[in-house]
Amino acid sequence: xxxxxxxxxxxxxxxxxxxxxxxxxxxxxxxxxxxxxxxxxxxxxxxxxxxxxxxxxxxxxxxxxxxxxxxxxxxxxxxxxxxxxxxxxxxxxxxxxxxxxxxxxxxxxxxxxxxxxxxxxxxxxxxxxxxxxxxxxxxxxxxxxxxxxxxxxxxxxxxxxxxxxxxxxxxxxxxxxxxxxxxxxxxxxxxxxxxxxxxxxxxxxxxxxxxxxxxxxxxxxxxxxxxxxxxxxxxxxxxxxxxxxxxxxxxxxxxxxxxxxxxxxxxxxxxxxxxxxxxxxxxxxxxxxxxxxxxxxxxxxxxxxxxxxxxxxxxxxxxxxxxxxxxxxxxxxxxxxxxxxxxxxxxxxxxxxxxxxxxxxxxxxxxxxxxxxxxxxxxxxxxxxxxxxxxxxxxxxxxxxxxxxxxxxxxxxxxxxxxxxxx
Amino acid sequence: xxxxxxxxxxxxxxxxxxxxxxxxxxxxxxxxxxxxxxxxxxxxxxxxxxxxxxxxxxxxxxxxxxxxxxxxxxxxxxxxxxxxxxxxxxxxxxxxxxxxxxxxxxxxxxxxxxxxxxxxxxxxxxxxxxxxxxxxxxxxxxxxxxxxxxxxxxxxxxxxx
Ligand code: SF4
Numbered sequence: 001x002x003x004x005x006x007x008x009x010x011x012x013x014x015x016x017x018x019x020x021x022x023x024x025x026x027x028x029x030x031x032x033x034x035x036x037x038x039x040x041x042x043x044x045x046x047x048x049x050x051x052x053x054x055x056x057x058x059x060x061x062x063x064x065x066x067x068x069x070x071x072x073x074x075x076x077x078x079x080x081x082x083x084x085x086x087x088x089x090x091x092x093x094x095x096x097x098x099x100x101x102x103x104x105x106x107x108x109x110x111x112x113x114x115x116x117x118x119x120x121x122x123x124x125x126x127x128x129x130x131x132x133x134x135x136x137x138x139x140x141x142x143x144x145x146x147x148x149x150x151x152x153x154x155x156x157x158x159x160x161x162x163x164x165x166x167x168x169x170x171x172x173x174x175x176x177x178x179x180x181x182x183x184x185x186x187x188x189x190x191x192x193x194x195x196x197x198x199x200x201x202x203x204x205x206x207x208x209x210x211x212x213x214x215x216x217x218x219x220x221x222x223x224x225x226x227x228x229x230x231x232x233x234x235x236x237x238x239x240x241x242x243x244x245x246x247x248x249x250x251x252x253x254x255x256x257x258x259x260x261x262x263x264x265x266x267x268x269x270x271x272x273x274x275x276x277x278x279x280x281x282x283x284x285x286x287x288x289x290x291x292x293x294x295x296x297x298x299x300x301x302x303x304x305x306x307x308x309x310x311x312x313x314x315x316x317x318x319x320x321x322x323x324x325x326x327x328x329x330x331x332x333x334x335x336x337x338x339x340x341x342x343x344x345x346x347x348x349x350x351x352x353x354x355x356x357x358x359x360x361x362x363x364x365x366x367x368x369x370x371x372x373x374x375x376x377x378x379x380x381x382x383x384x385x386x387x388x389x390x391x392x393x394x395x396x397x398x399x400x401x402x403x404x405x406x407x408x409x410x411x412x413x414x415x416x417x418x419x420x421x422x423x
Numbered sequence: 424x425x426x427x428x429x430x431x432x433x434x435x436x437x438x439x440x441x442x443x444x445x446x447x448x449x450x451x452x453x454x455x456x457x458x459x460x461x462x463x464x465x466x467x468x469x470x471x472x473x474x475x476x477x478x479x480x481x482x483x484x485x486x487x488x489x490x491x492x493x494x495x496x497x498x499x500x501x502x503x504x505x506x507x508x509x510x511x512x513x514x515x516x517x518x519x520x521x522x523x524x525x526x527x528x529x530x531x532x533x534x535x536x537x538x539x540x541x542x543x544x545x546x547x548x549x550x551x552x553x554x555x556x557x558x559x560x561x562x563x564x565x566x567x568x569x570x571x572x573x574x575x576x577x578x579x580x581x582x583x584x
Contacts, residue, residue, distance in 0.1 A: 035448065038448075038450050039450060039491070043520075047579060069447060147519045148519050151578050227511065368444035369444050388437040388486060391439045
């Protein structure tokens, strides 16, 4: 069995599972945030009316909560959702609630790794499609809707069809100017936004061994844009070190068998990789940066669970150090822990000196919610993960998706720019 | 199930256009319905009738996990979405929450059915009848678990064996 089959077999109490088997998997961790939490509360209200008991969760110690999409609240509905969420965690005795303005908090997927909320080998479900991100730690991590999350909260399990696995083998190290974001955009450009539909996308090979845990998180994050059920990397010592340094203990490593089966294997030569952007209006609409359209940009956005981890900010700072931005540039670290490190290590000063603004951790404009959404006809280069019409604001705005290096280089020139071409 | 078809002849209709991100904070189903499809078809709300169907191409519902998407469609009156394929979370949400039927069709139905056609869906026979054009197409059968959850009326009413 491959790693996903092993995790799902263990979680469903079976000796062996194969693609297409339908199983009920016991869940190890569940996450909701300020959008899916109120959605689940609504489902609970409906269930109550149907006479279903919702007084107690199956295990509140396995549930954790993030405030990210609409914080800081810009208007009263969002503010009320936060109050709802806080009452919910209080009533159900959920202790791991990362609250805005009270120490560590941030984008849910970022908290999943920054706070070591999920461990290798676990089944982790979240009320958000980019729950796939956390598969980089070697967990089976998948996003679910409100009804499914409500079911998990009450029953501790959920059905899955065991997915087939696409294996992406990466050979060698990425060049300095190329990041994991470029690689995943290239992959999505090749297989399309439904190229991984219903399947696992697993990343391996010596290119992955070389890669930092944070880069692996970027890869798994955007498996969602290829339609995948989940993304995963087999955990290694780097993952153990990463999680241990964030307080985790009792980490056991699960790996696939030597004769594990994959439905398809793709190979990529890292040394040949180039910076890539995804043009409007789809993550699969990719182009090499040097061949991208010569458009006048209005804004550069360095934020989100995809593109505002510490490593991402470090990359942007490398470019922005000693330079000035030519367009509106917003940097939103993805969690307070990252914000703090960026401050301590002088990155925030670099951003501010360059003329960029630094905002609080939030999903904000990534999903067009608030805090810097785009006006009609505005064009943005962004380290986020989606660029469907209206994603970051007005339906007639445009978003180009890129790595933090490209977003920073483009901030300096006001055009889509390969970091190698900056003087 | 009988109704008229609203056709969007394109692939990858994503949740950002089905219900734009700014409405994610809303959990009132009627209000969500009033913004359904706003990102793609501002006329949707005025033309949709109770019992209508949506017909579309590949990968319908891709993007976010927001259950707001099937909720907004179902509370607009949509009983089923017919598409060449679906994104997985949209598909699950539609079935587990018993909001609407996600029906996978083949190219013949996609090409054959036009905007406004009256069709009848027969899940037992896996058949779609185009009453307007007097044609019949096959739909892809639901997998066993999906069939059972639909029959039960959603995941909470389904009793695993
Ligand atoms: S940052 Fe963007 S992609 Fe990530 S969870 Fe928030 S809205 Fe979703």
